[in-house]
Amino acid sequence: MDRATILRLIEEVLKESNAQTCCKDGICTDNLCLVHNKEAVQNLVESGADRISSGVGVSQGTFDVSLARMIDHTLLKPEATKSQVEQLCTEARRYSFASVCVNPSYVPLCSQLLRESSVRVCTVIGFPLGATTTETKVTEARQAVADGARELDMVINVGMLKSGEYDYVERDIASVVNVAREFQITTKVIIETGLLTDEEKVKACLLSKRAGASFVKTSTGFSKGGATVGDVALMRKVVGSALGVKASGGVRSYEDAVALIASGADRIGASASVMIVTGDKKTGDSGY
Numbered sequence: 001m002d003r004a005t006i007l008r009l010i011e012e013v014l015k016e017s018n019a020q021t022c023c024k025d026g027i028c029t030d031n032l033c034l035v036h037n038k039e040a041v042q043n044l045v046e047s048g049a050d051r052i053s054s055g056v057g058v059s060q061g062t063f064d065v066s067l068a069r070m071i072d073h074t075l076l077k078p079e080a081t082k083s084q085v086e087q088l089c090t091e092a093r094r095y096s097f098a099s100v101c102v103n104p105s106y107v108p109l110c111s112q113l114l115r116e117s118s119v120r121v122c123t124v125i126g127f128p129l130g131a132t133t134t135e136t137k138v139t140e141a142r143q144a145v146a147d148g149a150r151e152l153d154m155v156i157n158v159g160m161l162k163s164g165e166y167d168y169v170e171r172d173i174a175s176v177v178n179v180a181r182e183f184q185i186t187t188k189v190i191i192e193t194g195l196l197t198d199e200e201k202v203k204a205c206l207l208s209k210r211a212g213a214s215f216v217k218t219s220t221g222f223s224k225g226g227a228t229v230g231d232v233a234l235m236r237k238v239v240g241s242a243l244g245v246k247a248s249g250g251v252r253s254y255e256d257a258v259a260l261i262a263s264g265a266d267r268i269g270a271s272a273s274v275m276i277v278t279g280d281k282k283t284g285d286s287g288y
Helices: 003-019 038-047 082-095 104-113 134-147 158-162 166-182 198-210 229-239 254-262 273-278
Strands: 071-075 099-102 120-125 151-155 186-190 215-217 244-248 267-270
Touching: 071 082, 071 244, 071 273, 082 099, 082 104, 082 273, 099 104, 099 151, 104 120, 104 134, 120 134, 134 151, 134 166, 151 166, 158 166, 158 198, 166 186, 166 198, 186 244, 198 215, 198 229, 229 244, 229 254, 254 267, 254 273, 267 273
Parallel strands: 071 099, 071 267, 099 120, 120 151, 151 186, 186 215, 215 244, 244 267
Antiparallel strands: none
């Protein structure tokens, strides 16, 4: 896709986003606001059956199964202990989350704990900087699969993308995707939106699509910014229905999650998962 087409795509998405903006200076003036009117969000999501079922919208304080099944229950902080990972797996079973997302060293433990459940084990590759070599990422991917991972969230080489080394970035993604394909495993490509211009976000999505990835993902949660409604809408516009879109980084509430889904996210990455699906703020958050 040439530069003119990329710029046109960006302009179209930003124009649509601006047309839907109803809040100014923190004041909401429209009852259709996706951020401040929970009922409007629920109605919008219920209309999009391809993204989430009409079960979304149960009252806060109850267990929202439909939303839970779109969440990767995440614990990636470097000081995470074995007991915390065990608790993560227990919660994932209890609430039927799509997966647990953990650092590679904990994949064998999670695989064992979740062996007879529907919860998949997801891990990260080239995390969090994406600047390791392609060969290192491939080795990480193969080890993760051998240890029991069934989803791989890999970080692109952001510096190479920003340098215009698009062939390198595509090969880097494709190399991990090829490992995953051998075992019919999902690959999500973290493009780290907080470090990219809109044009670079579009390019990263297009390269991920060409490389055969299953999803594009907003953020690691360890860099600038996190998931935003605008970025999710842009990513969805670029990849269409061919790829999933995962929103991660800074998703802390039910309203955050549902607004991102309404914008086009198929999956949410969060550490505050239990709080999101139950509305119970006492459950806490591990900071992803």
